[in-house]
Amino acid sequence: xxxxxxxxxxxxxxxxxxxxxxxxxxxxxxxxxxxxxxxxxxxxxxxxxxxxxxxxxxxxxxxxxxxxxxxxxxxxxxxxxxxxxxxxxxxxxxxxxxxxxxxxxxxxxxxxxxxxxxxxxxxxxxxxxxxxxxxxxxxxxxxxxxxxxxxxxxxxxxxxxxxxxxxxxxxxxxxxxxxxxxxxxxxxxxxxxxxxxxxxxxxxxxxxxxxxxxxxxxxxxxxxxxxxxxxxxxxxxxxxxxxxxxxxxxxxxxxxxxxxxxxxxxxxxxxxxxxxxxxxxxxxxxxxxxxxxxxxxxxxxxxxxxxxxxxxxxxxxxxxxxxxxxxxxxxxxxxxxxxxxxxxxxxxxxxxxxxxxxxxxxxxxxxxxxxxxxxxxxxxxxxxxxxxxxxxxxxxxxxxxxxxxxxxxxxxxxxxxxxxxxxxxxxxxxxxxxxxxxxxxxxxxxxxxxxxxxxxxxxxxxxxxxxxxxxxxxxxxxxxxxxxxxxxxxxxxxxxxxxx
Amino acid sequence: xxxxxxxxxxxxxxxxxxxxxxxxxxxxxxxxxxxxxxxxxxxxxxxxxxxxxxxxxxxxxxxxxxxxxxxxxxxxxxxxxxxxxxxxxxxxxxxxxxxxxxxxxxxxxxxxxxxxxxxxxxxxxxxxxxxxxxxxxxxxxxxxxxxxxxxxxxxxxxxxxxxxxxxxxxxxxxxxxxxxxxxxxxxxxxxxxxxxxxxxxxxxxxxxxxxxxxxxxxxxxxxxxxxxxxxxxxxxxxxxxxxxxxxxxxxxxxxxxxxxxxxxxxxxxxxxxxxxxxxxxxxxxxxxxxxxxxxxxxxxxxxxxxxxxxxxxxxxxxxxxxxxxxxxxxxxxxxxxxxxxxxxxxxxxxxxxxxxxxxxxxxxxxxxxxxxxxxxxxxxxxxxxxxxxxxxxxxxxxxxxxxxxxxxxxxxxxxxxxxxxxxxxxxxxxxxxxxx
Numbered sequence: 016x017x018x019x020x021x022x023x024x025x026x027x028x029x030x031x032x033x034x035x036x037x038x039x040x041x042x043x044x045x046x047x048x049x050x051x052x053x054x055x056x057x058x059x060x061x062x063x064x065x066x067x068x069x070x071x072x073x074x075x076x077x078x079x080x081x082x083x084x085x086x087x088x089x090x091x092x093x094x095x096x097x098x099x100x101x102x103x104x105x106x107x108x109x110x111x112x113x114x115x116x117x118x119x120x121x122x123x124x125x126x127x128x129x130x131x132x133x134x135x136x137x138x139x140x141x142x143x144x145x146x147x148x149x150x151x152x153x154x155x156x157x158x159x160x161x162x163x164x165x166x167x168x169x170x171x172x173x174x175x176x177x178x179x180x181x182x183x184x185x186x187x188x189x190x191x192x193x194x195x196x197x198x199x200x201x202x203x204x205x206x207x208x209x210x211x212x213x214x215x216x217x218x219x220x221x222x223x224x225x226x227x228x229x230x231x232x233x234x235x236x237x238x239x240x241x242x243x244x245x246x247x248x249x250x251x252x253x254x255x256x257x258x259x260x261x262x263x264x265x266x267x268x269x270x271x272x273x274x275x276x277x278x279x280x281x282x283x284x285x286x287x288x289x290x291x292x293x294x295x296x297x298x299x300x301x302x303x304x305x306x307x308x309x310x311x312x313x314x315x316x317x318x319x320x321x322x323x324x325x326x327x328x329x330x331x332x333x334x335x336x337x338x339x340x341x342x343x344x345x346x347x348x349x350x351x352x353x354x355x356x357x358x359x360x361x362x363x364x365x366x367x368x369x370x371x372x373x374x375x376x377x378x379x380x381x382x383x384x385x386x387x388x389x390x391x392x393x394x395x396x397x398x399x400x401x402x403x404x405x406x407x408x409x410x411x412x413x414x415x416x417x418x419x420x421x422x423x424x425x426x427x428x429x430x431x432x433x434x435x436x437x438x439x440x441x442x443x444x445x446x447x448x449x450x451x452x453x454x455x456x457x458x459x460x461x462x463x464x465x466x467x468x469x470x471x472x473x474x475x476x477x478x479x480x481x482x483x484x485x486x487x488x489x490x491x492x493x494x495x496x497x498x499x500x501x502x503x504x505x506x507x508x509x510x511x512x513x514x515x
Numbered sequence: 516x517x518x519x520x521x522x523x524x525x526x527x528x529x530x531x532x533x534x535x536x537x538x539x540x541x542x543x544x545x546x547x548x549x550x551x552x553x554x555x556x557x558x559x560x561x562x563x564x565x566x567x568x569x570x571x572x573x574x575x576x577x578x579x580x581x582x583x584x585x586x587x588x589x590x591x592x593x594x595x596x597x598x599x600x601x602x603x604x605x606x607x608x609x610x611x612x613x614x615x616x617x618x619x620x621x622x623x624x625x626x627x628x629x630x631x632x633x634x635x636x637x638x639x640x641x642x643x644x645x646x647x648x649x650x651x652x653x654x655x656x657x658x659x660x661x662x663x664x665x666x667x668x669x670x671x672x673x674x675x676x677x678x679x680x681x682x683x684x685x686x687x688x689x690x691x692x693x694x695x696x697x698x699x700x701x702x703x704x705x706x707x708x709x710x711x712x713x714x715x716x717x718x719x720x721x722x723x724x725x726x727x728x729x730x731x732x733x734x735x736x737x738x739x740x741x742x743x744x745x746x747x748x749x750x751x752x753x754x755x756x757x758x759x760x761x762x763x764x765x766x767x768x769x770x771x772x773x774x775x776x777x778x779x780x781x782x783x784x785x786x787x788x789x790x791x792x793x794x795x796x797x798x799x800x801x802x803x804x805x806x807x808x809x810x811x812x813x814x815x816x817x818x819x820x821x822x823x824x825x826x827x828x829x830x831x832x833x834x835x836x837x838x839x840x841x842x843x844x845x846x847x848x849x850x851x852x853x854x855x856x857x858x859x860x861x862x863x864x865x866x867x868x869x870x871x872x873x874x875x876x877x878x879x880x881x882x883x884x885x886x887x888x889x890x891x892x893x894x895x896x897x898x899x900x901x902x903x904x905x906x907x908x909x910x911x912x913x914x915x916x917x918x919x920x921x922x923x924x925x926x927x928x929x930x931x932x933x934x935x936x937x938x939x940x941x942x943x944x945x946x947x948x949x950x951x
Contacts, residue, residue, distance in 0.1 A: 016885050017877055019742040023889060024873035026738075027896035031866045034900060035859050037907035041813045042855040049814035052782075054799055056836050057811045057827045057851075087833030088544075 053113065062113055063091040066404075068126040068151030070106055070118065073188075073399060076160045078106055079119070079198075094119075096198040101163055103198040104225035105156075105190050105331065105397065110201050117225070118154070118397065121332045125401050125409065126151040150404035157186035157399050165511055166191035169504040174217035175489035176226035178380040179508060182481040184414035185384065185393030187329075189508070190377075192230070196222035217490045228329060228336040231349075231373035232488050235460030236278040236297045236441075236497070237471045238368025240382050240429065243294055245317035246305045248425040254291040254432060260284055264303035266363035273299050276367070277468055277496055278459035280441045294432045295440035297457060299367045306366025310357035314365055315341070320420035321382045322392060324353065328417075329377070330398050339374035341365070369461060380486035383473040386433065387454070387481030390426040392417040430454050434478050442472070445502040451513060454478040455505065457497030466494050472501035476509045483512050518579040518945075519571045525583035526567055529590060530560035536594035536823065543824025544598065558608060559586075559593060566615050573622040574942035576949065578875060581941070584868045585919055585934050589927075591861060592920030595848055598824055599841045603922055610924040614931035621935040629939045633883050636689030639682045644715050646679035651722060676728040677916065677929040680898075681936070683732060684739070684890035691743035692882040699744045724770055727901055727915030733757055734897040739890050777803040778911035781810075806912050808837050809847040813907070820854025827851070841922040843914040846903050861920075862903075869896045875937055878944040888940045891933050 041049070050058050070079035078101065081092035094109045107117015115123055123129070128151040166177035170193035179189035194215035200206035213222040224230065246252040262284030263270040273283050278297040285298055293301030306314060318324070324340045326333055341360070343352040352371075354360045364370035377395065385392045394415040401409040421429075433454035436442050441457040458471030470489045475481040485508050487501040516524075537556040563586040570577060589611065597604035625631070632639070691698070697705040737753045740746075765771040781803035789801035799807040815827065828848060830836055837844050850858045872892025879885045898918055905912035916926040918933075 016742055016745075016882065019745050020873060020876050020885065020889055023738055023742055023893055024869065024876075027869050027873070027893050028866055030900040030904075031862055031869065031896055033909060034903045034907065035862050037904070037909045038813065038850060038858055038862070039855055041810055041907060042817055042850065046814045046817055049811050052799075052811070054797065054807075055811045056808060056830060057815045060827050060830065060836075061815070063831070086831070087829060089829065089831065089833075091831065 059113060060089070060091075062127075063093075063111060064089065064149070065127050066092050066150045067094065067109065068128070068404070069153045070122075070126075071153060071155045072158050072160045072163075073156060074159065074161075075155075078102060078156070078158075078160075079109075093202055098160065099197040099199060100195040101160060101167070102158055102190065103196050104192040104223065104227070105158070106198065107331075107335075108198045108201045114201075116223070117331055117335065118156075121330055122154055122398070122401075125154060128152060128404075152404065152409050153402045155399045155402060156397050157181070157188065158190065158397065159188050162189040162508060162512060163191055165189075165508055166504070167193060167195060169507055170489065172215055173489050174215035174226070174491065175487070175501075176230055176376040177504060177508070178227050178376045178486045179512070180380050180384050180393070180395060180484045182384050182387040182475055182484045183393065185381075185395045185416075186399070186414065187395055187397045188483065188512070190225075190227045190397070192224070192226040194222045215490075225331070225335055226488075227376045228327065228331060230375055230488070231337050231339070231342070232376070232469045232471075232490065233372060233460035233462065234339075234368040234374040234379055235458035235469065235471055236276075236299075236367055237379055237382075237456050237458030237473050238372060238374070239294060239297065239302050239366070240386065240433070240456050240473065241318050241321060241323075242302055242305060242314055242366040243290070243429060243432065244321075244386070244421050244425060245309055245314050246290065247428055248317065248421045249309060249313060251309050252290050252305065254289065254428050256290045258288055258290065258293060258301045258304060260286060260288055260293070260298055260300045262300065264300040264307075264363060266303060266307060266361070271299065271303050271363055276459075277461070277466070278441060278457055278498075280443075280498075291432045291435060294456075295435040297367075297436075297441045302366040303363035306362040306364075309362075311354065311360030311362035311365050312357045314362065315354070315360070317420070320392070320418070321385055322378055322417060323374070324351065327375075327377050327381065327395055329395055336377070337375050339378040340372070342371050342373050344371075368458060376486045376488050379471070379473050379488075380484050383456075383475050383484040383486060385420050386426050386429045387475040387484055388426075389423040390419055390421040392420050430478060430481075433474075437474070442474075442498050442502050444498055445506055447506055448510065451476055451509065452478040453506075453509060454481070455502065457502060459496040459498075462491065464491070467491050468495060470495045470500035471497045472505045474502070474505045474509065476513060483509060485509060517575075518577070519567070519575055522570065522579035522582055523567055525580060526560075526563055526586060529563070529583050529587045530556070532587065533559055533590040533594065536590065537597065539823040540594060540598045543822065555593070555597060555604060555608065556590075559590060559611065562608075562611050562615050563589075566618055569615075569619040569622055570938060573626040574938045576945035577938040577942040578871055581868065581871055581934055581937055584864060584871070585930065588861070588864060588868075588919035591849070592845065592917075592922070594823070595845060595852070595920070596841050596922045598852070599828060599848060603841055606924075607922055607927070610927040613924070614927045617928055618931040618935050621932060622939065625935075625939055626942075629936070629943070630881070630883055632685055633689040633692065636686050636693075639686040639689070643679045643682040643686060646675035646682065647725075647728075649675045674916075674923060674925040676725055677923075677925040678932070680728070680731065680735070680894060681891075681929055681932045684735060684894055685887065687736065687739045688883055688886035688890055691739055691886050695743040695882070698740075699746060724768075726771065726774065727905070727913030730901050730913055731894065731898050731915060734901070735890055735894045738893045738897070739886055742886060742889050773802055774911045774913065777806055778908060781807050781908070805838055805844070806906075806908070809844050809906055810908070812837060812847040813850040816851035816854045816858075818855050820850075820852050820857055823852050825852065839914065842916055843902060843921065844906065845917055845921050846906050849920070862899075865896065865899050865918075869893075872937055875941045875944065878948070879940050880944060880947055884940045884943065888937060891936050895933060 072078055077097050079096050082095045084091050107119040109115045109119040128149050166189045175193055177191040194213050196210045196213050200209050263272040276299040281296050326336045326338045338351055341352045342349050361370040394417050396412050400411040403409050433456055437453045437455045442455050447453045453474050453476040455474030460469040470492045473486045475484040485505040487504045489500045492500050534556040593604055596607055694705055741750045783798035786795035789796040840848050869892055876885050876888035895918055902915045902917050904910045916923050919930050
């Protein structure tokens with residue numbers, strides 16, 4: 016019988032060895048897949064036991080922290096947003112069920128302390144074995160809550176967005192999207208339904224969307240900054256180049272009339288003007304001729320240098336930002352389109368920011384910042400630094416640039432032209448205080464909805480040594496122009512930022 | 516060093532490990548549990564010292580490592596049971612007291628010659644059937660999780676199939692010893708009594724829906740049949756019969772069908788009908804909830820585990836996430852808190868126990884002893900395989916206890932009997948070896 020006994024004992028040992036293999040499979044190979052399953056009640060509960068890091072504004076104001084509850088021997092944390100609706104679209108939210116958006120999503124590894132470097136891995140492991148709560152890292156943003164609040168108040172529930180950048184560093188000082196919502200609703204019963212009911216004055220999209228980064232609007236005359244940059248930087252024109260404005264330009268054998276341009280001030284036909292004057296008074300016929308002369312592809316080439324056609328490298332999740340550029344519409348909806356020949360582009364209309372050119376407020380702020388920053392595109396950023404629970408700095412953002420878009424001399428010329436706009440041009444009526452030297456460009460984009468426009472204003476100040484750039488868009492304003500609707504918002508913000 | 520001194524030394528080591536285990540749980544959970552947990556460690560150590568004294572008196576020449584290994588497995592189980600609910604650890608402690616009593620009684624009674632059992636083989640056969648059918652008796656049985664495998668008396672739950680397993684092994688060892696030559700010839704006449712007893716046993720298991728025990732009994736039967744007859748054809752035939760039989764049974768029993776579906780695809784991507792509440796739900800939220808959540812528990816442990824006392828077993832409302840955690844699913848709890856390192860060590864301990872068991876079978880000089888030791892050792896290994904294999908999706912999940920580790924009185928008693936049996940056989944074999 017001994018032979019059979021040996022066979023059987025080997026068989027029994029093989030059975031037990033199989034168990035070691037199968038357990039190894041679940042605990043190593045399949046571990047990540049199991050943890051990622053959304054009905055995994057164990058990881059769901061573990062998530063609630065993590066003391067997620069705080070999100071702080073530049074001045075230390077708490078934008079997101081946790082509320083602690085101790086029940087049934089379990090200490091759990093629920094996300095709380097003390098500033099309610101202040102920067103909900105930027106910060107996003109983290110629900111008890113594990114859904115995250117905005118910075119809560121893209122910075123999740125820091126906030127949950129999951130980011131690894133050797134010292135804190137070791138420390139975390141010790142804490143874990145000691146049964147201690149995992150404390151995530153705190154994130155300090157560049158946002159200034161006072162400016163953010165002012166921007167929201169100025170938008171006053173109208174659909175639109177305000178982006179304020181530090182002109183040199185690209186730090187986002189404010190990023191307001193309207194309509195906004197109270198982020199604390201997401202962890203309340205029926206909270207999503209309540210958020211879904213929020214409609215701004217435009218009435219057609221939800222408060223959850225960050226209009227500043229994902230919202231695509233025809234830039235209208237603010238795009239003349241890009242066209243003028245292309246015209247001057249390529250050497251085709253100077254600010255003094257002369258044009259005859261009969262009140263229209265002729266493209267494809269037809270008149271493109273100034274009369275339809277709500278942004279223009281002064282007479283309908285200016286006659287003999289310079290490029291600078293055309294910019295100052297936002298004369299479409301001038302830019303129409305510039306566009307047809309240098310060609311749509313040249314304009315788009317310059318647009319790309321400012322960051323168009325790529326998603327701005329902000330820390331928010333990439334799918335919460337849009338690339339600006341020409342869009343085409345088909346049965347699949349809207350998609351970014353890169354023409355290969357100037358003949359495919361309506362160069363005349365593109366030159367003044369129509370013809371399916373769409374841009375985000377952040378992109379237009381980057382255009383303004385580039386001009387303010389002597390032609391160098393600053394890389395926008397929201398995260399100033401990440402601080403571990405023990406107070407040590409995990410990372411600190413060093414300002415970066417996205418390259419030289421235009422020559423410094425071109426930037427200086429554009430700066431001068433933008434000062435003309437504020438001094439005696441389309442934004443003269445805004446009434447900036449005499450002590451505040453502002454450079455700006457208005458935009459009043461046609462939407463094909465008659466006299467309902469998207470109102471734009473992009474500006475920086477002080478013009479001689481720019482510190483801040485503001486881009487404002489207010490959507491679908493009946494008879495509302497860049498100068499009358501958006502410029503006053505920029506004015507209020509710049510006054511507060513630069514008040515002595 | 517004498518065999519018994521080795522046993523004592525090994526038991527001391529186990530006692531120290533137990534103390535460390537309880538101290539760890541106490542430190543981790545001191546906000547929730549009262550002090551005095553070290554008292555448990557001392558208490559269990561004391562019980563195993565009593566068992567040790569019994570072996571000194573009755574089986575001085577028996578294998579010195581079986582008892583310490585059993586003690587270590589019990590300690591691991593009791594530590595985890597204590598961590599999951601101190602009240603249950605106290606009850607388990609009472610069962611261990613009874614278990615040691617049964618252990619001592621068995622050793623004293625059979626210390627001269629356990630082979631008298633051979634004479635009563637049909638008593639054991641009938642006892643096995645009786646114990647299997649006991650839960651079916653009106654007033655005694657209770658249906659838990661669709662299986663009728665528990666009986667109640669005096670407020671204590673008892674799973675008689677655990678003891679039935681031991682009775683069956685004794686019966687098979689005796690029957691095969693007597694009939695193995697004629698069985699190998701394959702005449703139906705010799706197979707008759709065997710088939711009758713086996714048939715009733717299987718029927719009993721299926722009517723009580725105790726699939727885990729059915730599989731275990733069948734496995735033990737086939738293994739002992741092979742040892743006795745050395746006929747691979749019999750094994751193949753038996754396995755074939757089992758597959759055909761299970762298929763037939765699964766066609767008629769939704770309970771079995773469900774287990775197989777849960778095994779093959781525990782996760783559904785679309786909601787399906789959930790019989791528990793009549794709603795449309797994902798399978799992992801309904802039928803396969805226990806299996807899937809147990810896998811989450813194992814996965815969460817990862818390589819190093821969360822540490823004793825730091826695993827997540829209760830929900831926000833304080834409810835237990837995995838039903839039957841301290842009985843059938845204690846392995847998932849261990850896997851989460853001890854990690855792969857810990858449970859692999861536990862499985863190696865099972866392997867070491869099985870190796871010792873088969874060595875005893877090899878060293879035994881008579882057929883009955885060989886078959887009995889082989890049956891007990893293989894039963895022990897196969898039971899571990901059925902439950903841990905079920906939990907880790909190697910085979911369909913069937914509820915059965917993890918030997919020595921799971922909470923449950925019947926399991927404790929059966930396992931003490933198993934150790935007693937192996938010690939008796941070992942003692943006799945070593946005595947005969949010394950005499951020659």
